[in-house]
Amino acid sequence: MRTRSVNRISAALAIFFLVFAVTIDLYWLANHRRLPQLASSHWMARIYRAYSTADRAYYDRPGKLEVGLEALNVCVTPLFYLALLYGMLRRRPWRYAVQLAAGSWVAYSVLLDFWVAIVGGYPGMQAHTFGNFFQFYAANAPWLLGHLYLVADAVRAILPVLGAAREREMSRREPVRVVPSFQTARNLRQRARAAGLSPNYWYPADHESALAKGGVIETEFWNEPIAIFRGEDGKIAAIENRCAHRQIKLSLGQVKDCQLVCAYHGWSYDCEGRVAGIPHDLFGRPMPRFRVKSYPVRVRYGLIWIFPGDPELAERTPMPEIPELEGPNRWACIPFSFVWRAHHSMIVDNLSDLTHGYLHRDRQAFSDPTLLRYEARGDEVYCQYRVKLLQAPLMKGLLDRDRPGMDRMDLCFAYPHQWGNSAESVKHWILLLPMDGRTTRIFFLFYFNHVKIPFTPWHFPRRLMMWLLRLMVPLFIKPLVSQDGEAVDWEQQGYESHFDAPLAELCPVVPLFQELVVRKWEEYLASQTQIRAVEAAQ
Numbered sequence: 001m002r003t004r005s006v007n008r009i010s011a012a013l014a015i016f017f018l019v020f021a022v023t024i025d026l027y028w029l030a031n032h033r034r035l036p037q038l039a040s041s042h043w044m045a046r047i048y049r050a051y052s053t054a055d056r057a058y059y060d061r062p063g064k065l066e067v068g069l070e071a072l073n074v075c076v077t078p079l080f081y082l083a084l085l086y087g088m089l090r091r092r093p094w095r096y097a098v099q100l101a102a103g104s105w106v107a108y109s110v111l112l113d114f115w116v117a118i119v120g121g122y123p124g125m126q127a128h129t130f131g132n133f134f135q136f137y138a139a140n141a142p143w144l145l146g147h148l149y150l151v152a153d154a155v156r157a158i159l160p161v162l163g164a165a166r167e168r169e170m171s172r173r174e175p176v177r178v179v180p181s182f183q184t185a186r187n188l189r190q191r192a193r194a195a196g197l198s199p200n201y202w203y204p205a206d207h208e209s210a211l212a213k214g215g216v217i218e219t220e221f222w223n224e225p226i227a228i229f230r231g232e233d234g235k236i237a238a239i240e241n242r243c244a245h246r247q248i249k250l251s252l253g254q255v256k257d258c259q260l261v262c263a264y265h266g267w268s269y270d271c272e273g274r275v276a277g278i279p280h281d282l283f284g285r286p287m288p289r290f291r292v293k294s295y296p297v298r299v300r301y302g303l304i305w306i307f308p309g310d311p312e313l314a315e316r317t318p319m320p321e322i323p324e325l326e327g328p329n330r331w332a333c334i335p336f337s338f339v340w341r342a343h344h345s346m347i348v349d350n351l352s353d354l355t356h357g358y359l360h361r362d363r364q365a366f367s368d369p370t371l372l373r374y375e376a377r378g379d380e381v382y383c384q385y386r387v388k389l390l391q392a393p394l395m396k397g398l399l400d401r402d403r404p405g406m407d408r409m410d411l412c413f414a415y416p417h418q419w420g421n422s423a424e425s426v427k428h429w430i431l432l433l434p435m436d437g438r439t440t441r442i443f444f445l446f447y448f449n450h451v452k453i454p455f456t457p458w459h460f461p462r463r464l465m466m467w468l469l470r471l472m473v474p475l476f477i478k479p480l481v482s483q484d485g486e487a488v489d490w491e492q493q494g495y496e497s498h499f500d501a502p503l504a505e506l507c508p509v510v511p512l513f514q515e516l517v518v519r520k521w522e523e524y525l526a527s528q529t530q531i532r533a534v535e536a537a538q
């Protein structure tokens with residue numbers, strides 16, 4: 001198995017630390033008892049003499065701790081660097097485990113060295129001057145920071161894999177009963193739960209950052225497998241995730257130049273899904289003209305968008321317009337996504353029906369919602385709530401509560417996605433990718449115009465807001481919306497067991513969402529029937 005492209009900074013760091021370990025560190029280990037004698041004749045010994053004002057343990061007073069740490073750094077750690085570089089060269093996934101191990105070990109050993117020096121009162125320092133402190137920490141900082149970077153890079157690569165493995169594990173559950181299809185559905189709820197989302201819209205497929213040059217990822221739209229790859233020229237293409245030859249997933253292959261090469265017999269595909277090369281014998285035949293489906297692609301708001309339907313409609317079909325996320329003065333936003341095991345219509349119900357504030361009671365996200373008005377207009381269902389937002393102690397001070405309208409929230413199911421707005425201060429788009437009838441990927445774009453510095457009348461500047469969001473998203477926003485993910489998973493399970501239970505819906509907006517989903521799906525199915533009839537007549 002091969003993985004995403006190599007992080008060049010990590011590779012350069014591994015090479016630098018390897019070379020240093022087997023030269024300058026090795027020299028110290030071999031000669032640490034006689035460095036003062038060697039200083040007059042050898043440049044490496046002179047380096048340690050220059051450093052000795054900050055720490056004599058590396059010159060004329062070597063201790064057991066330093067010898068032990070350096071012995072490990074010279075004899076063991078280079079093996080990790082070598083394995084890491086080999087893994088990078090061959091793009092082996094285990095390299096991240098090696099990187100994590102080497103990075104955390106060396107970072108730990110530097111911190112241990114610091115701690116021993118601090119606790120012991122810097123016994124190796126000739127004088128406690130600013131220059132000596134600076135030399136002591138500056139000389140060690142590249143090792144600490146470099147290895148922390150290696151750790152962060154490894155964690156960044158490992159976490160999505162763990163997440164995806166967990167999602168795969170979770171998605172294996174089979175339904176306990178056969179739920180009604182769109183055709184056999186007997187009421188609005190059953191029809192909504194069986195409907196797809198029309199493919200003739202733009203859908204986010206992944207975060208742009210998830211696809212490096214030369215990388216390939218897979219996704220699905222309503223059971224249709226899609227491979228998305230980025231050529232060495234940076235251009236992104238989306239094609240059916242199926243080799244025309246033996247139908248294996250193209251996402252198992254790799255990108256060469258600007259083509260996706262199937263892992264089995266090496267057929268290569270261009271951005272339009274055409275077989276552009278076959279590396280083996282053609283048995284005397286001319287080059288065949290096989291192809292798989294391709295999809296229009298756009299990159300916007302940090303997301304890769306695909307148009308799964310009729311490609312001719314792509315150009316004239318608008319996608320969500322979010323001017324706040326473009327231009328130099330854009331609002332602060334950290335996009336994130338989840339795969340939830342639920343039908344997309346349950347997620348729309350969840351997002352726009354605030355009566356479920358009870359679910360979030362421990363986080364006090366919103367309370368006392370009152371539905372002020374609601375309305376179905378064209379392909380949208382709009383509603384407005386009066387609600388107390390973000391009452392949790394940690395979050396309370398961040399909202400500008402004096403701003404007119406901050407006690408209201410506008411929500412709109414703008415088919416097939418959803419947006420929300422609180423007083424032009426906090427807004428969101430929640431974008432749905434219906435992967436199949438019981439799996440939906442949800443992309444969250446929460447964006448903030450004003451965030452208050454708690455207990456002051458001032459707002460955070462935009463740049464600082466981004467840093468604040470980096471804390472808020474994992475600590476508050478993601479755990480909050482994860483509760484919704486769990487709830488819709490329970491609802492999906494409940495529906496599959498009890499789809500014929502009597503309807504018991506109180507919120508008047510929910511049937512409007514369901515009617516819109518059903519109507520749009522009916523329209524799509526009718527358009528397909530029409531197309532087939534025209535094709536048959538020709």
Ligand code: FES
Pocket residue numbers: 243244245246247248262263264265266267
């Ligand atoms: S299965 Fe893809 S090239 Fe043969």
Ligand SMILES: [Fe+2]
Pocket residue numbers: 350356360481484
């Ligand atoms: Fe919620």
